[in-house]
Amino acid sequence: MIIRKAVIHDVDAIFDLIDLYSKDDLLLPRTQLSLYENIQCIRVAExxxxIVAAGSLHVLGRDLAEIRSLVVDKKVKGLGIGRSIVHSLIEEADxxxxxxxxxxxxxxxFFKKCGFHIVDKEQLPQKIWKDCINCPKFLNCDETALLMKVADYKKSISLH
Ligand SMILES: CC(C)(COP(=O)(O)OP(=O)(O)OC[C@H]1O[C@@H](n2cnc3c(N)ncnc32)[C@H](O)[C@@H]1OP(=O)(O)O)[C@@H](O)C(=O)NCCC(=O)NCCS
Structure with missing residues (x-):
């Protein structure tokens, strides 16, 4: 298995993986156009x-980036691929x-196992004012915000 930056030819496979889970409301749907537009932000596992997994990193400001659209093919869940994509996105942030x-x-x-901790959404004003405010679930958001400091990630890998 390799983790690499996505290229244009991966978009259909990434779209299919996201589509599968967004139908179950587990994550937001993405259009193929939005995947093309953000291709530089996306990592895939091959x-x-x-393509068996994907995830993207979106910079929201000077000190904050968001992991979005993290998906692992159901056939290969539980093999550590989700964590590998998350770690590769944190390395990109670094x-x-x-x-x-x-x-x-x-x-x-899952995110706790990857080293993240729960934070109050109010600690993420860039996200709230950019995206959440336009979300129909804004006042009844049932998602949890989890954060990891890149420095803590680097410390944790230096201990292994
Ligand atoms: C969540 C998801 C990305 C996990 O990917 P994965 O490749 O199966 O996860 P990994 O094998 O890397 O798991 C890493 C650790 O988290 C644990 N884990 C994985 N999914 C978990 C879950 N849903 N609940 C609790 N623990 C979980 C694993 O057991 C493993 O623990 P270990 O270190 O003790 O062995 C994948 O199940 C998925 O695509 N889900 C649907 C889409 C989704 O909800 N994405 C998140 C959007 S932000």
């Missing part, structure tokens, strides 16, 4: 020439000089 990475999610225990 196994036997197939290269860019962004200090904090967060996710808004229903997968709280």
């Amino acid at each position: 196994m036997d020439d197939q 290269k860019l000089g962004v200090e904090n990475v967060f996710a808004m999610t229903y997968q709280v225990d």
Whole structure:
């Protein structure tokens, strides 16, 4: 399995993975156009020439980036691929000089296992004023915000 930056030819496979889970309301749907527009933000996992997972990193400000559209093919869940994508996105944040990475999610225990901790959404004003305010669930948001400091991630890998 390799984790690499996405290229244009991956978009259909990424779209299909996101589509599957967004139908179950587990994550927001993405159009193919939005995937093309954000192709530089997306990482994929490839196994036997197939795209089996994807996730993207969106910079929201000087010190904050968000992990979005994290998906792992049901056939290969539980093999550590989701965590590998998350770690590769945090490494990308580090290269860019962004200090904090967060996710808004229903997968709280998964993100905790990846080293994130729960934060109050009010600690993420860039997210609230950019995206949440336009979301129909704004006043009844049932997703949890989890954050990881890039410095803590680097500390944790240096201990292994
Ligand atoms: C959540 C998801 C990305 C996890 O991917 P995965 O490749 O199966 O996860 P990993 O194998 O890397 O798991 C890492 C750790 O988290 C745990 N874990 C994985 N999914 C979990 C879950 N739903 N609840 C609790 N723990 C979970 C694993 O057991 C593993 O723990 P370990 O370190 O003790 O072995 C994947 O199930 C998925 O695509 N879900 C649907 C889409 C979604 O909700 N995405 C999140 C949007 S923000």
